[in-house]
Amino acid sequence: MFPKLTPITRNIIILNVIFYLASNFLIPQMYGMFSVYYIGSPDFRVWQILTHMFMHAPLGSGIGLTHILFNMLTLMSFGPVLEQVVGDRKYIMLYFLSGLGAYALNCGWNFFEITQGADLGPIYYTPMLGASGAIFGVVAAFSTLFPDNKLYFMFVPFGIKAKYLLPAIIVISLYLGFSGSMDGVAHFAHIGGAVVGYLLAKKWRNDRFRVN
Template sequence: MFNNIPPITKNIIIINVIVYLVSNFLFKGLYNSLVGYYPFSPIFHSWQIITHMFMHAPIEEGGIGITHILFNMFTLFSFGPILEQTLGEKRYLILYFLSGIGSFFLFNLWNFVEVQQIVSGLESLHVNVSEIYSRVSLNTAEYLTFHAPTQEAQNLSDQLYTVLRSPMLGASGAIFGVVAAFATLYPDAKIGIMFIPVPMKVKYLLPIIVVISVYLGVSGNGGGIAHLAHVGGALVGWLLARSWKKHLYRFN
């Protein structure tokens, strides 16, 4: 069955699995280098815009780590081959990576808004923000206290430190772009999803998922999931597929 998967989808799955195994069992230090950090964090590197797409929750996190990569790869396996055959390898590859990049930038655009609000609050409380940025570079998991004059200042310092050191990782943003493109090109296709016993048309299901993701991402009730990254990927996938759809016969 795996041999019947088109080459781009197959190779993306293989690379994800290899990176997961290598980063979990051979070179665990890769996590800090390859996951995606906030672009203005001292520990951000430009290559993370791409490499974060191939990183998934560490295996030490138990079922979460395994489930993260398995769910993403199963979703890509379910939708990717059809799109690759429809769009062709070049456009499919563009779709995948631009969706992943779009997810990174939308997620961090929201981070930027949050950081500016936090920094403004800290400056009004006369806290040295540069001290927090300097400590982000320290390779430690220990709780760090800052020279904060009040509990409010301490809380804001903790929030800023957390944003600057919290990584973004996973292929979900790119895969949401694939799913959104599928929904755009095949809106009447019916798919099943967990907790919904009756198959739904993707043109109805995708908007529901996007709205829920926006709410969870903006409200801060995401449970550690980068929901706005999913929205960014879906937006790019929808835009690309909508643009290509009118000329589909040329490369079908």
């Protein structure tokens, strides 16, 4: 079951769907214009820092349609509750700062790879795209603000407390990132988004219970 969609979450999903349909059926050049490249790449453009959050893997390529489906279903599950609890302004801040944090950490990892002598070609000319970093921030914020809420997942016969979700995200993403498993997925971007979401939610939680 999904909670009732709230306005900002609904509009984010609509924008993602519009971008997906346009880039796959009308303007395929959008993948080059709006996906984000490493900041040192000649293909990098400033607007890509924001627009990459609305781009997803092309139909029939890589994980294809499941990329946008999984991201939007996850946002539908966690976004509406957070939007109502923290308010519109903070929710928008959470979403986009998490996406920016995802890009920043991914760039940091790319820079480290360059210092270790990695081939510049894949780093400079392979773009990053997707809402995953922003959505990992939303999930991390949810687990920080509602640590004892039980979450239920398909094929898991019992509820799992939300507070175990964030460390699981970090550990799994670190393992996949360092091991090179699931090549083509920006695992460090997921960590960057989750860390930003956690830090923002922790600050808001502490401010809420501060006594003057």
